[in-house]
Amino acid sequence: MSAPHERSTLAPSLFAYARDLRRAETGGPRPEGGHPLPDSARPPRPRRVGRDHHEARTAVTDVLLSLLADPDGQRAAVEAHRAIAATGVRDRTVFAAAAALPPPDDPTDRARARALGRCLTRDGTTTVSVAAGLGLLARLGEPEDVPYLRTLGVLQGLHREVVTTLTPLDRRTAAFVGLIHRVRGDELRALVGALAAEDAEAVRDRFLEIPTGPRCLGPELARQVAEAVGLAGLLRCDPDRPGLLAQAVRTLVPMTGLRGYEAEILRYEEAVALYETVAAHAHRLPRDLDHRAALVSLALDLHSGAGHLLAWAEGRREELLDTLLAVVGDPDDPTVVTPGNPAARRRADWIRRTVRQLRTARRFSTDRREGPVGTPRLRIEVAVADPAEPDVVETRFLIDGRPLVPEAFGRGPGDTPERLLDGGGLRAAPEPRDVRLAEAYCTEGCCGALYVTVRREGAHVVWDGWRRPRALSGLPELPAYRFDAVAYDAEIARAETDQGWTWPARRTARLIAAGLRDRPERLTRWGLRQGWIATEFDAPDTTVVTFTGPPLTTDGTPEREGEPRQFLWRVPDDGTPPEEQAAAALRRLAEGDPRRYPELRG
Structure with a gap:
């Protein structure tokens, strides 16, 4: 970065570059994913051997702290750019360090820090200087900064930081910037174009055209669309417009889904x-089936x-739940299913199953007699998620009626019932046991999991010793829960034997797994180790049995060297009772090496 009077022969600021691109867009096609940065935006970084992430953030923090109170914002910005560029730190680290700085208490110093952020954001010629400015404005920004941030948001490479900075100032504009960089397909491009033109009628029309069926919108994209178009107000003002109510429902449902790193419904202010x-x-x-589902x-x-x-008013959530179930009506109504359509039959x-579960649960929620008072x-x-979506089956824990996992973790769903309930994983004994209740959407190795220690202590079962990723912030501290042991044991027994949620292929999978737990030699006799057993992700009517072991040679004997291989044995539901299908599968495993099955895939 340089001061404005020094820039006549240098690259323009990134803001000026983005502004010129926006002006040139008028009436023309908008590129998918935003505009690329100019070549000069990322000059070669000096190499810093041996510097870890913490050292890098500390270096940036020290630079900014020394300049926040400088009364000459332009001079401070030039020095900040020079010093930060010399550290060789990446954009995201610079943004994170700047955004983490507490705003100065003194109003004059606060105004000077804001002025520094604006100078870096509006005059910066490289991504590191603009990232520093965005980080400062993430806490110090004001409504007057929104147009500048919106303009910078058309550029690739900084849009995540722009969205983060914009969100507390103007969620609708933040969502629009997010959509710019997620546009795929003509319909979404048309919607983004209408939003850019600020044409309310066109926005409504283009919103009605975007694909919103199963698997079309992920949770985050659905939230961004809803925020960008002002969906709650749009529907409230014009609920009778043809197609708008159905489109609103199809946009709301994905926000409640589990295919993401955060609970998007909680991030949507107008939920x-x-x-x-x-x-x-x-x-x-x-x-019809789609709307009922x-x-x-x-x-x-x-x-x-x-x-x-x-943030529901007292009793309002329950009233809405009952309203929705009343509209769904008789769950056994056969008129909504197309004969001969397996996918429709699965959804019906x-x-x-789910309506019966919910009505049973509503009766339970009004019964306060379980366990001693206090x-x-x-x-x-x-x-179980709608079968039209990817197969998600999770165990949920309600403590005094409140769901534990989204409140205490929020990075992914509860673990499967096969992991937690089958085999007695949640049963309490005097010896403490660590239990994983939930795993991050991306896997535990990436973003962690939620663990609790379960133990029996006299007349109580105690859940404490909570573990979850340190990186999670803003989550409540978890107390030690002391459950009445008699009521706890009864609830675990009920949950372990509950089959109301399951379907034939999943029931077959659980019975096969139970049979292998009872007699593991059915697999170990062949030198094989059991893996996961469940239903096919995209084919819920197919049971999948996995195991690992050495592959067979051409003469049918196990290889003596080499890495073990995972094998998948698929067992389609043939319509006979799950108990019979599971018994047949277990007999077959006991009678011959499953690696020879013709339907096996290794």
Whole structure:
């Protein structure tokens, strides 16, 4: 970066570069994913051998702290650019270090720090200087900064930092910037174009055209679309517009889903308003399978998902849940299923099971007699996602009616019932046991998991010793929960034997796994080790049995050297009772080496 009077022969600021690109966009096509940065935006970085992430952040922090109170913002910005560039630190580290600085207490120093952030953001010629300015404005920004941030947001490479800085100032503009860099397909490009032109009528029309069926919108993209178009207000003002209510429902449902790193429904500020409006008009939706499934998904979220944790007025969440279930109506109604359509049959079966679960759970929630007064009540339920979405089956824990995992972890769903319930994983004994309750969407090795220690202590079962990633911030401290031991044991026994959530292929998988737990020699006799056993991710009517071991040579004997291989044996549901299918599979495993099965894939 250089002072404005020094820049006549140098590269323009990134803000000026982005502003010129925006002006040239008028009436023309908008590039997917935003505009690339100029070549000069990332000059070669000096090499810093042996510097770790902590040292890098400390170096940037020291530079900024020494300049925050400088009364000459331009001079301070020039010095900040020079010093930060000399550290060789990456953009994201610079942004994180600047955003972590506490705002000065003194109003004059606070104004000077804000002025430094604005100079770096508006006059910076490299990504590191602009990132430093964005980090300062993440805490010090004001509404007047929004147009500048919106303009910078068209550039690739800095849009995540721009979105973070914009979010507390103007969530709608932040969502628009996020959409610029996630546009895929003509319909979303048209919506972004209408948003850029600030044409309200065109925004509504283009919103109605974007694909919102199963697997079309992920949770984060759905939230960004809803925020960018002002969906709650749009529906509230015009609920009778053809297609708008259904499109709103199809946009709300993914935000409640589990295919993401955060509970997007909790990040959507207008979630309560949209839920209220959808529930008020849900009776107008066609009574077809898609709409009934969507309403069941919303009801499931209100009952035991992240949506339960929204800022509901006393009793209002329960009223909306009951309203949605009433609109769904009789779960056994056969008229909504197309004969001969297996996918429709699966969804109809899921609706039937889930509605029954929810109605049973509603009866439980009004019964306050379980356990002594003053002890927390534990309820364990298995939640299954709409089969039209990727197969997600999670164990949910409600303590005094509140869902534990989205409140205490939020990075992913609860573990599967096969891991937690089958085999007695949650049973309490005097010897403490560490139990993983949930895993991050991306896997534990990446973003961690939620662990608790379970032990029996006299007349109580205690959950304490919580472990979760240190990087998670803003989450509540978790207490030690002391459950009445008699009530706890009864709830674990009920959850372990509950089959109301399952379907035939999943039931077959659980029975096969139980048979191998009882007699592991069915696999070990062949030199094989059991892996996961569940249903196919994209084919829920197929049971998958996995195991590892050495592959067979051409003469049919196991290889003596080399790495073990994972094998997958798929068992499609043939319509016979799961007990018979599981018994047949276990007999076959006992009678011959499964590596010779023709339907096996290694």
